[in-house]
Amino acid sequence: MKKLENKTVFITGGLSGIGFACAIASAREGANIVVADIKSDNGENTMNEIIKINSRAMYVECDVSKFAEVQAAIETTISKFETLDVALNNAGIGGEPNPVGDMTEQAWLKVIGVNLNGVFNCMKHELTYMARQQSGVIVNMSSILGKVGFATSSHYVAAKHGVIGLTQTAALEYATQGIRINAICPGFIDTPLLAKGGITGNDEVKQHIIDLHPMKRLGKSEEIANGFIFLACADSSFMSGTTMEIDGAYLAQ
Numbered sequence: 465m466k467k468l469e470n471k472t473v474f475i476t477g478g479l480s481g482i483g484f485a486c487a488i489a490s491a492r493e494g495a496n497i498v499v500a501d502i503k504s505d506n507g508e509n510t511m512n513e514i515i516k517i518n519s520r521a522m523y524v525e526c527d528v529s530k531f532a533e534v535q536a537a538i539e540t541t542i543s544k545f546e547t548l549d550v551a552l553n554n555a556g557i558g559g560e561p562n563p564v565g566d567m568t569e570q571a572w573l574k575v576i577g578v579n580l581n582g583v584f585n586c587m588k589h590e591l592t593y594m595a596r597q598q599s600g601v602i603v604n605m606s607s608i609l610g611k612v613g614f615a616t617s618s619h620y621v622a623a624k625h626g627v628i629g630l631t632q633t634a635a636l637e638y639a640t641q642g643i644r645i646n647a648i649c650p651g652f653i654d655t656p657l658l659a660k661g662g663i664t665g666n667d668e669v670k671q672h673i674i675d676l677h678p679m680k681r682l683g684k685s686e687e688i689a690n691g692f693i694f695l696a697c698a699d700s701s702f703m704s705g706t707t708m709e710i711d712g713a714y715l716a717q
Contacts, residue, residue: 466494477555481655485685491518528582561616579623635705651711679712
């Protein structure tokens with residue numbers, strides 16, 4: 465029996481990186497997949513890769529920073545598959561690096577809007593349906609930077625700390641309603657987000673980031689997906705309100 469057989473899994477930011485790896489892993493475990501993401505030039509090809517594994521997959525255009533778009537995406541999910549069993553709130557952006565005193569209001573609000581408000585928007589609508597079902601699993605994508613600081617990334621760090629706070633609080637609120645809520649804290653993972661941030665495209669910067677991890681390498685999206693499947697399925701049935709650190713020992717230092 466596959467671990468997510470006939471479960472409906474809703475994934476934000478599922479067209480690339482960690483979200484895509486989690487969608488592929490969910491498809492292999494027998495789930496219905498709904499990928500909610502902004503438009504991508506390669507979106508159709510990406511969805512085709514998921515559909516090859518499991519035909520019960522669909523794409524919904526959604527900007528998680530917009531409350532109404534998230535509501536519409538969740539309603540589409542329910543309309544299509546009649547249930548919402550697992551949600552991965554993964555969509556996120558990096559943002560321009562700057563010390564707090566040099567951070568512009570626009571740069572701050574953009575990152576907070578996607579990385580923190582976006583998670584709230586998703587949880588708000590996901591929990592509405594899960595509470596009616598009296599069942600469900602939510603996994604929020606935080607970061608190692610949700611537990612420590614990182615110079616020039618105050619917007620990202622603050623948002624990811626906030627995601628952990630949301631996770632813990634909601635887990636308490638819904639603990640008796642059959643709903644489990646956890647967060648994953650990845651280390652630096654070799655994804656398009658790092659490339660866009662100028663990390664993996666610069667050998668010197670990349671090596672510096674690698675050296676921050678005691679395992680002396682970047683993580684892989686598939687390694688985060690393995691953790692997601694564990695949290696999404698019954699294997700983690702007594703886990704809620706916690707964080708799973710998949711970080712090459714970054715936080716152990």
